[in-house]
Amino acid sequence: MFDLRDLYQQVIVDHNKHPRNFRAMQDATHKAEGFNPLCGDRLTLYLKVGADGRIEDASFEGSGCAISTASASLMTEQLKGRTVDEAERLFGRFHDMVTGAPDAPPADAELGKLAVLGGVREFPSRIKCATLCWHALHAALEGQQSVSTE
Amino acid sequence: MNESRPAMLDVQAIRAEFPVLAQRVHDAGGQGRPLAYLDNAATTQKPLAVVDAVRDFYLRDNANVHRGVHALSERATAAYEGAREKVRAFIGAESAREIIFVRGTTEAINLVAAAWGRANVREGDEILITGLEHHSNIVPWQMLRDAVGAKLVVAPINRRGEVDMEAFERLLSPRTKLVAISHLSNALGTINPVERMISLAHEVGALALVDGAQAAAHLDVDVRRLDADFYAMSAHKMYGPTGIGALYGKREILETMPPWQGGGDMISMVTFDETRYNELPYRFEAGTPHIAGAIGFGHALDWLERVGVANIAAHETRLLDYATERARAFPGLTIIGEAAHKASILSFTLEGVHPHDLGTILDREGVAIRAGHHCAMPVMDFFGVPATARASFAAYNTREEVDALFAALEKARELFA
Numbered sequence: 061m062f063d064l065r066d067l068y069q070q071v072i073v074d075h076n077k078h079p080r081n082f083r084a085m086q087d088a089t090h091k092a093e094g095f096n097p098l099c100g101d102r103l104t105l106y107l108k109v110g111a112d113g114r115i116e117d118a119s120f121e122g123s124g125c126a127i128s129t130a131s132a133s134l135m136t137e138q139l140k141g142r143t144v145d146e147a148e149r150l151f152g153r154f155h156d157m158v159t160g161a162p163d164a165p166p167a168d169a170e171l172g173k174l175a176v177l178g179g180v181r182e183f184p185s186r187i188k189c190a191t192l193c194w195h196a197l198h199a200a201l202e203g204q205q206s207v208s209t210e
Numbered sequence: 211m212n213e214s215r216p217a218m219l220d221v222q223a224i225r226a227e228f229p230v231l232a233q234r235v236h237d238a239g240g241q242g243r244p245l246a247y248l249d250n251a252a253t254t255q256k257p258l259a260v261v262d263a264v265r266d267f268y269l270r271d272n273a274n275v276h277r278g279v280h281a282l283s284e285r286a287t288a289a290y291e292g293a294r295e296k297v298r299a300f301i302g303a304e305s306a307r308e309i310i311f312v313r314g315t316t317e318a319i320n321l322v323a324a325a326w327g328r329a330n331v332r333e334g335d336e337i338l339i340t341g342l343e344h345h346s347n348i349v350p351w352q353m354l355r356d357a358v359g360a361k362l363v364v365a366p367i368n369r370r371g372e373v374d375m376e377a378f379e380r381l382l383s384p385r386t387k388l389v390a391i392s393h394l395s396n397a398l399g400t401i402n403p404v405e406r407m408i409s410l411a412h413e414v415g416a417l418a419l420v421d422g423a424q425a426a427a428h429l430d431v432d433v434r435r436l437d438a439d440f441y442a443m444s445a446h447k448m449y450g451p452t453g454i455g456a457l458y459g460k461r462e463i464l465e466t467m468p469p470w471q472g473g474g475d476m477i478s479m480v481t482f483d484e485t486r487y488n489e490l491p492y493r494f495e496a497g498t499p500h501i502a503g504a505i506g507f508g509h510a511l512d513w514l515e516r517v518g519v520a521n522i523a524a525h526e527t528r529l530l531d532y533a534t535e536r537a538r539a540f541p542g543l544t545i546i547g548e549a550a551h552k553a554s555i556l557s558f559t560l561e562g563v564h565p566h567d568l569g570t571i572l573d574r575e576g577v578a579i580r581a582g583h584h585c586a587m588p589v590m591d592f593f594g595v596p597a598t599a600r601a602s603f604a605a606y607n608t609r610e611e612v613d614a615l616f617a618a619l620e621k622a623r624e625l626f627a
Contacts, residue, residue, distance in 0.1 A: 064570075064571055064574050064621075064625060065625065067570070068567070068571075068625050068626070073625070073626055076626075077562070077626075098582065099565075099566040099581070099582055099596075099597055100582065100583050100587075100590065100596035100597045101566070101596070102596070123596050124564065124566075124596075125564035125565075125566035125567045126563070126564055126567045126626070127566075127567070129564075183570060185570070186566075186570060189566065
């Protein structure tokens with residue numbers, strides 16, 4: 061049987077309790093809100109993208125379940141130093157992992173710590189919790205104000 | 211309805227009538243847990259009597275109603291109209307003509323907002339609701355407000371989750387055309403003093419609509435004693451099928467209302483120049499209705515009458531009292547909604563564990579609850595929470611299932627420690 065601890069791994073519990081980069085950003089170049097009306101999860105994602113197209117800083121605030129909070133915390137850690145194109149590609153890899161896409165490559169160095177969210181694929185009703193911050197990232201990079209998932 | 215002292219339910223015998231309850235969930239590898247279904251406020255399970263009635267209709271009697279001269283159509287019509295009579299008797303209405311079959315409570319309220327509201331509510335008029343309403347008793351009135359320029363007024367609730375009756379009285383005025391109130395709050399379990407609220411509404415000349423979706427299977431409903439002008443309910447929260455419900459309306463009010471939807475069955479005569487509308491209740495039932503659903507609804511009411519709503523209510527109150535006592539002793543748990551008069555619903559939050567995570571964890575332990583805003587976002591805003599976890603009880607629930615709930619909550623706390 062799939063154990064609950066496979067979903068709620070210690071890293072996730074820790075990032076939920078102590079989310080990293082959990083703050084507003086005054087000098088953000090990009091910002092978008094993500095909202096999941098089903099469970100009320102709501103977050104604001106901030107990005108500072110340099111002239112060279114690299115993400116210099118990423119942060120978020122809001123309220124949500126452990127999966128969405130930990131996912132946003134881990135995502136902001138992973139984004140720093142990556143180019144915008146790399147960030148979008150990482151979204152694709154992450155999405156394939158949590159939706160259990162049949163041709164998804166095994167977790168590798170590129171996904172890094174994000175691999176701890178792989179257990180989400182066994183919980184279909186929770187996939188949108190894990191991807192909410194990534195949809196907000198995509199919206200922010202596309203210049204949209206908000207994105208809603210349901 | 212039975213006024214004598216409630217009898218104890220034979221819960222095991224009742225459970226045997228609900229085969230869906232006898233299962234283990236997430237059972238891959240034989241590691242599953244017995245199902246503890248505590249999401250009855252979302253929808254109840256259906257007894258065999260209801261499942262069989264729907265099945266038997268399709269196996270033996272299926273035909274359209276009110277038109278055919280053949281045997282099957284006559285049987286289908288008799289069963290469909292028989293169900294209407296059962297609804298009438300169940301809620302104590304005077305005439306079966308006052309019972310309109312609809313898809314459910316939401317459609318019932320929309321019907322009143324569209325047909326009665328558009329004809330009677332004018333610019334500057336007011337519709338009074340309360341702070342604990344379900345979205346289905348908010349949004350139709352916002353749509354009406356926006357269409358005619360009326361005002362939607364909200365009577366606030368207090369921290370216990372009760373309507374502030376002083377404010378409610380103060381907000382009533384000759385401008386109030388309609389009071390729309392929930393009988394039993396789906397998010398908090400609060401029982402509203404609807405009889406008094408209706409009487410106050412009538413004093414200022416307003417009509418009163420009661421959203422009975424949550425109440426009808428838990429409280430004794432007598433529309434004439436309440437003096438409700440409209441009463442809305444959903445079969446699926448009363449051990450009946452989904453997709454069917456009823457709107458009760460006082461005959462003299464329904465008679466004055468224009469039709470809502472146009473089509474077959476709601477007419478008596480149609481030419482390309484004009485249409486004469488059918489009599490009550492058919493005027494409000496355009497198109498082929500959910501015949502099998504209505505028949506299943508009737509059998510659900512038979513089942514409720516047989517077991518006894520008062521007996522079920524007493525059983526649920528014992529479970530709620532026990533669950534409340536355990537909740538108060540559980541570290542970090544906050545009960546949302548502590549009204550003096552409550553029924554069948556325990557809404558709560560657990561410190562450090564989001565309700566959505568609780569829902570997932572409890573589910574893996576076999577305990578089905580609802581986690582979310584319960585279609586009552588203004589209630590969540592009032593209590594300053596994004597969501598709550600909600601356990602809700604029915605006739606077939608047991609003390610052991612309440613214990614399973616708290617064992618699962620213990621597991622959640624360990625996981626998040």
